Amino acid sequence: MATTTTPEGSTPRTRSDRRHAEPERRTMSVGHVWLVGVTCLLIGALLNAAGIRKTALSEPVGPQRDVATAFADPLYDVSHELYLDRLRVGLQELVGKSGEDDIDLSLPSPTIEAERPEEPNVPKKRAFSPSEQVRLWVGGDSLSITPGESVINKAVATQVIGILRTVDGHVATGLARPEVFNWPAYLQSVVASSAPDAMVLTIGSNDDQAMTGIGGVGPFGTAEWQAEYRRRVGGLMDQVTGTGKVTLFWVGIPQMRNVPRYETRYKLINEIVRTEAELRPGKVFFVETAALLAGHDGGYADFRAKLDGTVIRLRAGDGIHFERAGADLIADSVLAAMHEAYDLTAWQSDVTTTTAPPTPTTTTKPKQPKRRS
């Protein structure tokens, strides 16, 4: 413990480095190193107890989560009783991250009539123009990020779609685990604060698990699970589109390299979302992606040859996410759905008879489809 060590040399950064020899440091025994480590982890755990509790709750349902919460819950209680958690709360307020550790388990239920009307009330197609653009929000789980970027690139080229923000991606989230991220509550705040006209949402690929939160049920796939998931999907759809101003474009889950997982799990989730979307015509559009990204045999494909023979890579190395070419295909489908939902071209005929279109507030440069090297 009492011995010292001199620092290892490298090029001096400043003149003072060249002038002064470095002071010696006291070395430490392994027992003391371990003591430092344990003290650090203990104090760090007490100070970050709220974050640890949230992380523990975010573990997949099962023994690992049980063990994690069995440790995290009393840790949080101790931290709270000793007022140690206040430091984190104060620091979060200081950096504008208030409420990040809050856990909201409530999820809305559908508000459309249980008895589905024979002829549903389909909203009239709204027309947009460069002077009155569609206010577009794009977000979801990790599968939303690359296609969302493509959607934004292509949407801007239409001149009638304005982007509210960059892709609002929240990795490893969905409807199954509101304690990890509560999408309905979050989207409600987005609608209130940003007033979007169109929302492109990609969630579901993390939902093939037991559900937690109010109404939580497991395991995956049972009749009870399906009923609860349907309630959550429908509830979110109604909450987002309830004001009548927002149209929701829900992007489905594509095929995965793990074929059994797609066939036994994601197909079911897609089916629930698709049927719920069909109950809300004109308000919710389901964007199908499974066939879109399929190979020539109709199954999963990493690569595909285009009509001109060029080979494009559709999927990332993990067999789940997308390369740019695959994301562009999804974006084309989303844009097609938006053309179905809105009148995005009428302004062009108006312009030809009157004046040139006004300059859009966002960028105007049309983008060509990209191909990653």
Place this chain on the structure above:
Amino acid sequence: MLFPTITFALFFMIVLPLSWLLMPRRRRWKIFMIGASYFFYGYWNPWFCLLIAASTIGNQLVAQQIHGSTDERVKRRWLVLGLVGNLGVLGYFKYYDFFVSEATNLLDRIGIRVAPEIVAVALPIGISFFTFQAISYIFDVYRGTFQPGRLLEFAVFLSFFPHVVAGPIVRPAEFMPQLKEAHDPRQIDASRAFFLIFIGLFKKVVIANLLATEIVDAVFASPHQHSGLTVLVSVYAYAVQIYADFSGYTDMAIGLALLLGFRFPQNFDSPYTAESVQDFWRRWHMTLSRWLRDYLYIPLGGNRGGGWRTYRNLMLTMVIGGLWHGAAWTFIAWGAIHGVFLCVDHYRHSRRIALALPDLPDTRRRRVVRRLVTFHIVCFAWIFFRAESFEVAGDVIGRIFDPTHWFDHAPLITVAVILAMAVGLAEQYIPRATMARAMASFSGFAPVAQGAVLGFALLVIDTLQPSGVLPFIYFKF
């Protein structure tokens, strides 16, 4: 397993005392450390452990054959076999998709239509790093500068968990002799190790992640969406992000190894204070630079053979160095840009010598200008490194030089982004003496006080980090 996770913290707190307990019994320690390292590496995908095990056995066999032979031709054959094996494995896992799809497209352009069944190959994490270490092992044995160790020693060298996934690229002569040294469990340079670990953690988790999520990813996804100023700031931000990400990781790796009693070579030395591109490569990813120098540039002929051969060797080395980072033309372009500027540096230097011109006075103003010019050359090259295609790189450059959109709305340039960039750059200018004094003062604290200070550091890091731990950029290399 990722360093900045609770899982790793618990793993390390178990491995640390056990490692020191077993260290006097060398053989048991080696088996234990191989087990721990394979557990760490296999945490992502246990099957990849087979790859690193096969690499260990194969390279040890080659090294022993080279060492055991007196015939130069036989030695050379074994070396070639080892190189082909290592590069073949690396090529299959890392470049197969790229080469097959590019070859198909090239044939298509000249009218030959082929439709190969291309299947994406999963890239084992850290394969480039441990493959380069294995190559240096057999190369050094071939050159006679290093004698092969025992299989267990080589297995520890290749899989040692602090460096297995993202370096630093350690030489056998640096690490394997340490396996034979006596390590005193009472003399750990803990304060330096803790500084490295926590500064690395801050750089990675706060600075790199914040810049990635707040500005860089969004701008490089759609540069034409943002003002010229935002795009320019995002290029600077990426320069800081990649430095914070990679140097943060290797700082942690060096610190963790130090706590286990092992010394790793330095990997970064304030790279954005470099005064030329050549100087930059003496400070950036230093273990890769010297690997490329010793196992590629010098075998190619180095600067022997005159001007053009030197330039050719420099360009080849940098282009291959670029390709090492990833299977894409943009990485090759990044390497080529550095190669061109290295050639320019070399040409200017050799001209001055040829004309017998005296060195320019080393004034403060000249140093500042040289640093600024070098930083901007490096940033220009980073555009190609980060962009997913030449089209995106062109969009980024075009946007920066498009005056009509220079001062458009810039919501991504926030106080947090500016602060993160400032801290990331300023960290490289902190006088080493100041850091040394801080470490010396810290080492004088009682262990519990040290733990308390580090516990508060964890609070700051965890609160400031963006939600979710993003993987290190250099994992995919």
